[in-house]
Amino acid sequence: MSNIRDIAKLAQVSVATVSRVLNNHPYVKEEKRKAVWHAVQQLDYQQNINAVHLSKGKTFVIGVVLPYINHPYFSRLLEGIADAAEANGYKLMVIQTNYQVDKELEALDMLRLKQVDGVIFTSRSSPWNILKEYRAYGPVVVCENKMDNQISAIYIDHYRAFQRGMELLIQKGHRKIGYCIGRRKGSNSQKRHEAYRDQLAEIGEPVTEKWIFEQCLHMEDGVRVLREWRDMKEAPTALVVTNDLVAAGIILEAEKLGVSIPESLAVIGFDDQPLAKALRITTIRLPLPRIGKEAFQQAIQDLQIIHKALPFELVERKTV
């Protein structure tokens, strides 16, 4: 393996000149330029990017933490991030956390150790003050509605989005409404719960804990929910399902068990995945790739801390 000094020697110039040539800097005589390139060929020189990273103090890599890679919500988010990264000449380091705090910490440590220039949290378990602490080492961007003057946030206003879903159901005459969620903690989930609570209060209905289905992430969870729903003595007439995949599971299982949707049970999903369209699921469309894109932009250029809510959109189809 030859290095820049070998090139300098062979081309009879200084390493500074070699560096200039390799990086296309001006102020190098044409003949020296040629001599350098010639030497590069001759010695089959390969740059060691780690030396560049060390020297520049920058890597052009962004860390992305996400709980599950194989979930369309996060896949689409990641896709948006990846497209933006590609467009800006950045690479991505992907950390799958399963919501384990120590994995999230690993991602933050990459920032501290200068392995990445910034970190995007698509979701998290770690307490907020940890993120703030690591903010000192570089940009940290989250995808949730959290106002903090040190950390940028690109998010969906999940309170309003959930509210929109509730409104639709209420407007259609539903009063017994439940919901499905991935997990209870997490600020996005909390916002949704608040919307749920407030909307029910609006119509004078109490919150029924049994109608809140947790651990809803995949299709199988929807199947589980529908079965539980069927076995309830007092069951809701409508469900807000914070994820199309779960909504699809519910709907397909309902079909199998002869439960008519939306007559016996109205379902509204979230995300507007292709699956939702195929199954004609009424859903709240979220601009996931765009969240990813804007979060990325903020991760590489966090000069101004921003908190930006992106718009959602109700897509009415056949399940409400």
Add this chain to the structure above:
Amino acid sequence: MSNIRDIAKLAQVSVATVSRVLNNHPYVKEEKRKAVWHAVQQLDYQQNINAVHLSKGKTFVIGVVLPYINHPYFSRLLEGIADAAEANGYKLMVIQTNYQVDKELEALDMLRLKQVDGVIFTSRSSPWNILKEYRAYGPVVVCENKMDNQISAIYIDHYRAFQRGMELLIQKGHRKIGYCIGRRKGSNSQKRHEAYRDQLAEIGEPVTEKWIFEQCLHMEDGVRVLREWRDMKEAPTALVVTNDLVAAGIILEAEKLGVSIPESLAVIGFDDQPLAKALRITTIRLPLPRIGKEAFQQAIQDLQIIHKALPFELVERKTV
């Protein structure tokens, strides 16, 4: 930012000793050890991992190239890789290529420039000799049936898997059989075509080009296929669909248009995604996470070049 030399000065030891302490090497007097840790605290020392990478000539990062992040086939593969990486203390650099050769080259360049210790190709567009060329810079692992004594391959025997699907259809009496594929080139696709051709020859049927549907990756493509199928003067009675998502699109669209499955059209999918189970799609189950896991193992330890086919399994449900 303090560095190891500042620590050495403050602790009144040499940098070598500091390094030993930080890495828990033996042969350091307890008092010096304490002095070093004390200095580390005092100066709030943070290691610069880029210097470590430079010095060690290794980064504990593996590059993963995949055409589409947001596709369950690749998501599941990536998930397997990510789990294995996590278990082995490695990080992943993910490169989404959209099958563009220049993006694939970027991934290979990371290997050349020592940014990653190895590269896994879950799929590719680049010519084989390019991979071979870059093999000199480190392990390159592919997920396709390709025998080359320099590059390891962890794959499904797509010839046999496709054959298995065809056999089932033929056994059920089908003779007019078409298939759906993501793209025609790509060695996995070629193997499948060969199986298709050979199985048809077996029953004395010709290959009908019109019954080969390309660009089938997403649900929408399945919708498109079903519509095209419906408008055919002479249409196949069965389709081998190399991806459950597309199979689902076909089935859901068939339902909408009143086409009965499997009576009017038999469909066999691939992968066995949760969606296939939910829609009761007969499919060939592929061990995607396991491919990812084994490919990863090979990427970090490619002492022996191997070519390993992993087993698939026919899962009979209701669409054939």
Add this chain to the structure above:
DNA sequence: TTAATTTATGAAACGCGTTTCAGAGCAAGG
């Protein structure tokens, strides 16, 4: 008691590209 080990430590070299700064040479401006 002497030889052979083991423990402990630091200087220096190694991995390697970037960038600053001083200085030289040369052309354009006044």
Add this chain to the structure above:
DNA sequence: CCTTGCTCTGAAACGCGTTTCATAAATTAA
């Protein structure tokens, strides 16, 4: 003719952790 102001170069410093090698000191084995 003299002063700015480019153009062009290289020495040296900078970013920073790891590892080898020589050496000294302390044990243990013989």
